[in-house]
Amino acid sequence: MEARDLATDVRRQGDAAIVHLSGELNSSAEGPLNDAYDEITDVSTVILNFGDVQYINSTGIAVIVGVLGRARREGKSIVACGLMDHYKEIFQITRLADFMNIYPDEASAVAGMPAAS
């Protein structure tokens, strides 16, 4: 089975950046996800849209942990949306959910953002 690398698409929406992810989130996603994060400079919130992610494994979790750690050090918040129920459960088990809000979809994620100051 061919592993599909993670593709990213970064969009600005108000004070937030939406990173649309598609493909698989494993160790090979480290480069693409960090590159995408690097593109985002002057926002307070990064929305990770997992709507087109079918597979996340433990090394993918580590990649998310890495990016989440960077964001926290920079005072940014990260929210997640579009997660399959199974991965939502995994975000809870791993306690990632304690450090990032999880929304069902992009619209609710955008709506749930703290108002721009």
Add this chain to the structure above:
Amino acid sequence: MATRTRSLRAIRRRKGAEPGAVVESASAPQSEQAPVDISPGDPLLAYLESAGGPVDLDSLELESPAKEELRSAGVQVVVPLVSQGELIGLLNLGPRLSEQEYSADDRKLLDTLAGQAAPAVRVAQLVREQEAEARERERVEQELKVATLIQQQFLPRELPDLPAWHIAAFYRPAREVGGDFYDFIELPEGKLGIVVGDVTDKGVPAALVMAMTQSLLGAEAPRLVSPSEVMERVNDLLVADMPPKMFVTCLYAVLDPSSGKLQYANAGHNVPYVATDDAVVEFRATGMPLGLLPGMKYEEKEGVLGPGDTILLHSDGLAEAHNGDREMFGFPRLMKHMEHRSTGEAVIDDLLKELDAFTGRDWEQEDDITLVTLQRSRHAPLFAEVLGARSSASSSQDGSPEKDRTLAEFEVASRPGNERTAMARITEAVEELDIPSARLERLKTAVAEATMNAIEHGNNNQADIPVGISAVVEGNDLVIRVTDQGGEKALAEVEQPDLEAKLAGEQKARGWGLFLIKNMVDEMNVDSDATLHTIELKFHLKGDGHGS
């Protein structure tokens, strides 16, 4: 003989001669009268051989005990029966009943009679000898059959099936079956007893002693385990019942298949050779053959068969085979062969080929040939065997009446990404169980994580080392086993990772695999030995049946 005597009498009666004559065969004395023994060195024999006609004993001047004995038995005339220059019998005649002397005519008649009788007697003798030989041959053949039968009864019917080990055995009896034997004995804790032995002597007696020895070993080995103790005990038991001039040479070894540890004791048998990557070493231990003296002590030694190593146990038949020039195959040649050994069953095949080349085509095997090899695989144990053995062992331990049902059993190469293959195949295999989707997703994640762990940490991403995966329904559980070769590595306790520390960069971000697995399954077990490491994932299936 009776027929011939009757015909001689009839001849004499027709002539009006006297009864009481006997035919005396030089090689097999037999007559109605008490036979006269003539010693082979008696001068009378030499005289009669060249006499050329009837001999009157009374007028014969010869110092001969036989002559005196014949005379005292009432013999007057002796007619030698000579065939092809060889004295084959005597026609002994007493005095004529008419009390007259034997006339010249009588002597001529007797001479003629002897001339005709001699070849007939010779033929009869040959026939009788051949009949005796045939009977003896038949007896020997029969004995061979019995010996072979006993031998075959005691040879193992199948070879032990040990994961990560290749075991081969060869036994070829000589025409005159010797007393070779070999055996494998199942021991507690998954250990294996290996026996190779040789009884002195051949045929049925050797076969019986072989049977006795093997029975004793089979009875004592599982109880005592320690090779030296087993030898001591079997020796003492054998001494009591051993026929004179017989003994048994025997090598007994105990293998721990998981570590490759081999304990052994040797009762005067050939020294086993162990071929490693660097050299061929001898596994020597001293001890007297079994059955000679009571109270013998046997040295116990211990060695290790590492991955890729091969041990050869062998009887005399191979090393002591001779070629046409009476040159012996010899132990050095055997050792040298082990240096250039190949893998698999080929060790034995190659040895036999070399023996054939050495002895030539017309060689009749002198002694039984017994060869047993144990090879520890260099890399991959056959996972299907491991997993199969483990699942069947667990079911028999449970005493569960339900039969295990294997849904899948396969291997994937240790390449990153192959966890997806494992996940897909397992998903397909468990489809019939109709597992609810949320649980199925957990199962998929658990399988993928366990496989990744096996690929990366167990097998260090070495593509040629496979990861073995099986899915078996055991009672109300679906059990998935993922096996790698990182057995020696201790597995850390599964703890909740410290996410705060990871986010703060105080710990590396990775290290989620086992924690994830543990939270995906109903039960997670880890089984590790020196070579293999297995993660067992259990999912309770709903209902009482096979989870449908």
